[in-house]
Amino acid sequence: MQKFIINGGRRLRGELALQGSKNSSLPIMAAALLCFGECTLHSCPALTDVYAASRILNFVGCKCTFSDNTAVIDSSAVGSTAVPEGLMREMRSSIIFMGAMLGRTGECTVSVPGGCELGPRPIDMHLSALRKMGIDIRENGGDIICRAFGGRAKGAKISLAFPSVGATENVILAAVTAEGETVINNAAREPEICDLCSFLRRCGADISGDGESRIIINGKKQLHGCEYTIMPDRIAGATYLSMAAATKGEIILTNACVPEMEPFISVLEQTGCSIYTSENRIYMRSGTRLRAVRDRIRTMPHPGFPTDAQAVLMAALTAADGTSVFEENIFDCRYRHTDALLKMGADIQVLGKVAVVKGVEKLHGANVEATDLRGGAAMAVAALCAEGCSEITKICHIDRGYEKMEEAVRLLGGEMRRS
Ligand code: EPU
Numbered sequence: 001m002q003k004f005i006i007n008g009g010r011r012l013r014g015e016l017a018l019q020g021s022k023n024s025s026l027p028i029m030a031a032a033l034l035c036f037g038e039c040t041l042h043s044c045p046a047l048t049d050v051y052a053a054s055r056i057l058n059f060v061g062c063k064c065t066f067s068d069n070t071a072v073i074d075s076s077a078v079g080s081t082a083v084p085e086g087l088m089r090e091m092r093s094s095i096i097f098m099g100a101m102l103g104r105t106g107e108c109t110v111s112v113p114g115g116c117e118l119g120p121r122p123i124d125m126h127l128s129a130l131r132k133m134g135i136d137i138r139e140n141g142g143d144i145i146c147r148a149f150g151g152r153a154k155g156a157k158i159s160l161a162f163p164s165v166g167a168t169e170n171v172i173l174a175a176v177t178a179e180g181e182t183v184i185n186n187a188a189r190e191p192e193i194c195d196l197c198s199f200l201r202r203c204g205a206d207i208s209g210d211g212e213s214r215i216i217i218n219g220k221k222q223l224h225g226c227e228y229t230i231m232p233d234r235i236a237g238a239t240y241l242s243m244a245a246a247t248k249g250e251i252i253l254t255n256a257c258v259p260e261m262e263p264f265i266s267v268l269e270q271t272g273c274s275i276y277t278s279e280n281r282i283y284m285r286s287g288t289r290l291r292a293v294r295d296r297i298r299t300m301p302h303p304g305f306p307t308d309a310q311a312v313l314m315a316a317l318t319a320a321d322g323t324s325v326f327e328e329n330i331f332d333c334r335y336r337h338t339d340a341l342l343k344m345g346a347d348i349q350v351l352g353k354v355a356v357v358k359g360v361e362k363l364h365g366a367n368v369e370a371t372d373l374r375g376g377a378a379m380a381v382a383a384l385c386a387e388g389c390s391e392i393t394k395i396c397h398i399d400r401g402y403e404k405m406e407e408a409v410r411l412l413g414g415e416m417r418r419s
Helices: 022-034 048-059 085-089 092-105 124-132 165-175 191-202 234-246 258-271 307-317 338-343 373-385 405-411
Strands: 004-007 013-017 038-042 063-067 070-074 107-111 135-140 143-148 157-159 181-185 206-208 214-218 227-229 250-254 274-278 281-285 323-327 347-351 354-358 367-369 389-393 415-418
Touching: 004 373, 004 405, 013 405, 022 038, 022 048, 022 070, 022 092, 022 165, 022 191, 022 234, 048 063, 048 070, 048 085, 048 092, 085 092, 085 107, 092 107, 092 124, 092 143, 092 165, 124 135, 124 157, 124 165, 165 181, 165 191, 165 214, 191 206, 191 227, 234 250, 234 258, 234 281, 234 307, 234 373, 258 274, 258 281, 258 307, 307 323, 307 338, 307 354, 307 373, 338 347, 338 367, 338 373, 373 389, 373 405, 373 415, 405 415
Parallel strands: 013 250, 038 227, 157 181, 367 389
Antiparallel strands: 004 389, 004 415, 038 070, 063 070, 107 143, 135 143, 181 214, 206 214, 250 281, 274 281, 323 354, 347 354
């Protein structure tokens, strides 16, 4: 099992081009299943989750190749509509293949994605929305067997109880080739939803309202292939900004999605960092010790503060002047990284969904284990600003979402290696 070894205390300085977004790539790869013809996806990050998605595509009969951050997916010969449990479990977001397979063939068998590091991640909203679209869904053991009455999903009016990203994606994927009009009320407004819809429009889909809470889709009989560039990864952006801020560094992020990162940037600015943005670049200079964030940092659906950036910002604030308070409103169990931060000398108290972070003088290196993707990234942020050496094990979690994190950190002058 690989680990990261990090020698902390060096200021990160330099320029970094952001990787393509993981959370866009996965639904867009699933969406390629809907297209008759070849899809070429540029800026697709080389991540274990992306490889897992391409294994699912190949299993169901697509030809998916990946090199130099370009995925080429030919879905002309989709054969199977059943994804084995082993493949489903490789990646929790495999559930978005459900909508895509239903849109393509009118049927699919998938399994319940496994219990998660972030607390229970039910799929009740996905299932009830698809049922409204005329899909018969039976659960048998761990299998979910879905079949569209009449062979094709039907447009429907759907109101989500919560703007779930995955449920919104699944409905969009099933609706773009459904019969008639689908309206999604209380849809997720995350930038990755807009990226998915932009891709689908380029393939011939008729979708409007993405980025707002009401999305309208008119089903088309068939979609065609296209060439598309995946948006930059706003959470990787937040992570490298947090690393530079925590180490009193200075960074230029290129290939950045500036408006989409605004909810994070506006909070980071409150720590005293100077931040300047232009079209697709972010310049940030920290220089001195960070200040605690005065307002409570509440994670919310977009355009609120992103839950995926909670852990990395928390790590940066562990050695700030003063006390910061976080409130995690999206997932039940997203503070598992705090034990590792405590081991490194942080002062954090967790009470339900609130975490109170009292800034300490400095952190010290420690051996810790990544608990989940963003939690693992938070440990890397903390280790880079800590005094001494840290080892992070179970970095398979980090590799799910960050393309060669150690190389990015070394490019910025940090000491981080994989062993
Ligand atoms: N939820 C339900 N029922 C459902 C669906 C969701 O109760 O049917 C609950 C979840 O349990 C959770 C909340 O609703 O408490 C939000 O879940 P959502 O469906 O919005 O999240 P997701 O689609 O499972 C995506 C990202 C996550 C990100 C969340 C929120 C992907 C592949 N994953 O997950 O990313 O945290 O949206 O923005 O897009 C990550 O990248 O580290 C990550 C976890």
